Amino acid sequence: AQKITQTQPGMFVQEKEAVTLDCTYDTSDPSYGLFWYKQPSSGEMIFLIYQGSYDQQNATEGRYSLNFQKARKSANLVISASQLGDSAMYFCAMRGSGNTGKLIFGQGTTLQVKP
Amino acid sequence: DTGVSQDPRHKITKRGQNVTFRCDPISEHNRLYWYRQTLGQGPEFLTYFQNEAQLEKSRLLSDRFSAERPKGSFSTLEIQRTEQGDSAMYLCASSSPETGELAGGLINYEQYFGPGTRLTVT
Numbered sequence: 001a002q003k004i005t006q007t008q009p010g011m012f013v014q015e016k017e018a019v020t021l022d023c024t025y026d027t028s029d030p031s032y033g034l035f036w037y038k039q040p041s042s043g044e045m046i047f048l049i050y051q052g053s054y055d056q057q058n059a060t061e062g063r064y065s066l067n068f069q070k071a072r073k074s075a076n077l078v079i080s081a082s083q084l085g086d087s088a089m090y091f092c093a094m095r096g097s098g099n100t101g102k103l104i105f106g107q108g109t110t111l112q113v114k115p
Numbered sequence: 116d117t118g119v120s121q122d123p124r125h126k127i128t129k130r131g132q133n134v135t136f137r138c139d140p141i142s143e144h145n146r147l148y149w150y151r152q153t154l155g156q157g158p159e160f161l162t163y164f165q166n167e168a169q170l171e172k173s174r175l176l177s178d179r180f181s182a183e184r185p186k187g188s189f190s191t192l193e194i195q196r197t198e199q200g201d202s203a204m205y206l207c208a209s210s211s212p213e214t215g216e217l218a219g220g221l222i223n224y225e226q227y228f229g230p231g232t233r234l235t236v237t
Contacts (some may be wrong), residue, residue, distance in 0.1 A: 004157075037228075043204060045158070045228035091157050100171050101210060102148060103226060105157030 002027045004092050004106035011111050013082045020067070021077040021109045023092030033095040034075040035103065036066065040088045048090075051075055082113045117141070119229035121207050127235045129189055135193045138233045140209030147190050148183055148226060150206040151175065160205055166189060197236045204231045 003026045005065045025034065038049040039068035041112055051059045059066040067076040089110050093103040120139045127132050140147050145166050150158035161180070163171040166187035176182075179197075184190040194201055208226040 033173065035225075043231045043233070045206065045208070047225055047227070050225065092190070093157070098171070100163045100164055101146060101226070102160040102164075103150075103158070104160070107155075108157050 002029070002094055002104050003031075004094050004104055006092055006106035006109050008109045009107075011109055012114060013079075013111065014114050015084060016081055016083060018078060018080045019082055019093075019111065021079070021090050022110065023030075023075045023077065023106060025073050025075060025092075025094050027073075027094065031074070034066070034068070035093040035095070036064070036077045037076075037091045037093060037105075038086075038088045038107070039091060049077070084113050084115060087111060087113045119207055119209055119227050121205075121229040121232050121236060123232055124230060125233050126229045127236075127237065130197060130236055132197055133193065133195045134197060134220060134234065135191055136205055136234075138190045138207030138209075138229060140162065140189070140207070141211075141227055143228070144209035144211040145187065148208045148210075149190070149192055152204040152206055152231070154160075161192075161205075194234075197234075198215070199236050202234055202236045204233050206231045207222075 005024045032053045034051045038046045049059050049061045049064045049066050051053055051068045058068050063080045065078045089108045091108045092106045096102045096104050122137045147164040149161040151161055152158040160173050161176050162182050164184040167184050179195045183193045207229045210226045
């Protein structure tokens with residue numbers, strides 16, 4: 001069975017500093033995709049970044065980068081130069097088995113950025 | 116370009132009542148997903164439509180739940196005889212393979228989420 005584990009229920013970071021949010025996954029599929037979403041208090045899920053299992057390089061999107069370590073089955077999100085607006089819940093997700101594209105989410109990490 | 120919309124945003128109902136939620140996906144998206152999110156947890160997959168066909172249902176979708184997507188456009192999720200355990204945020208998402216990227220043979224179907232419907236069963 002596929003599973004996503006986020007072991008940090010809550011994290012604090014000082015404004016303008018970098019922070020790493022942990023994510024480990026378990027799957028037997030040879031090909032898979034990993035996603036990070038941000039969920040502000042308003043509730044909407046906002047797509048941040050995607051990493052394919054065969055991608056040779058770590059994904060980057062602006063201030064977001066994904067530290068993908070395939071052998072360790074980890075896909076940590078790094079946010080550089082944190083901003084107050086980054087305070088939110090962050091979810092790591094994996095594309096599930098089959099062709100539907102459904103996502104399997106972790107439990108999430110609450111990030112609070114301190115001024 | 117409008118995103119995914121959901122209606123209502125909030126619903127309070129008494130136990131035993133029926134409720135129906137609506138999701139309007141991004142117009143060119145043929146894939147539509149329903150997820151349920153309880154407090155402090157990540158979303159859990161409920162069901163998936165490709166056009167008007169419901170191709171996958173989670174075991175979480177009990178007999179009291181039914182979803183439709185007539186004509187492959189908007190979708191509805193109905194919960195009959197609501198229970199307090201149904202209280203949750205119900206999220207809808209849509210995607211299109213035409214917007215995906217080929218990565219090692221795996222198409223990335225980026226899903227766009229709506230704002231959700233928060234259901235409270237009293």
